[in-house]
Amino acid sequence: MAEKLEPGIAALTDPLAKPLATATILLALVLLVLFLVALRTAAAVFINNSEEGRTQHEDRPWPARAETSSRGRVGETARWRPVVVLLAVCGSIGGAYKRWDTGGPLDTPRVSLAAAERAVWSAWQARHDRIRRARRHEMKEHAALVVGALRAMEAKQDSQADTGQVFEDTARMLLKIAQRYGEGRTLALWDPEDL
Known part of the structure; x- marks a missing residue:
């Protein structure tokens, strides 16, 4: 030894x-x-x-409904996932803006908004547990309009002369969507006049 x-x-x-x-x-x-x-x-x-005398939901500070959603996700963290994704995409836009600012327009990377689109498509599902069928159609329709606006903003990266302004507008748009989602306004993620 x-x-x-x-x-x-x-x-x-x-x-x-x-x-x-x-x-x-x-x-x-x-x-x-x-x-x-x-x-x-x-x-x-x-x-x-394994403590004796406790029921399953006793002594918990949150309601049992928030423990798991109907799709099997756990807790409140799943409800905030779209905000986190939108902020992460906004961070990548910030990195691209910095690179555009220091390197010029030919050195600018193209930022994909696909992750933000997926977050918007699933935002209403992550936010609400049970939704009536008629309401579901409304939410899908609004999500489609917002995703269309995101795709149009992404296309501006290739067509607009001032890429820096496009990055600023895109970041502003993503932050507004994240804020409204955080407020619970899943049917008003983006203004109808802006769509």
């Missing part, structure tokens, strides 16, 4: 003499700590689930 510990002790006493042994020991210690943290978290979950 002492023969197996000797390289490890030597690596800890003089780490620069054997850098590979030192890196191996540090990696093993990091993995051990991660394992213990994961074990502690798992133990806490199992202990909380």
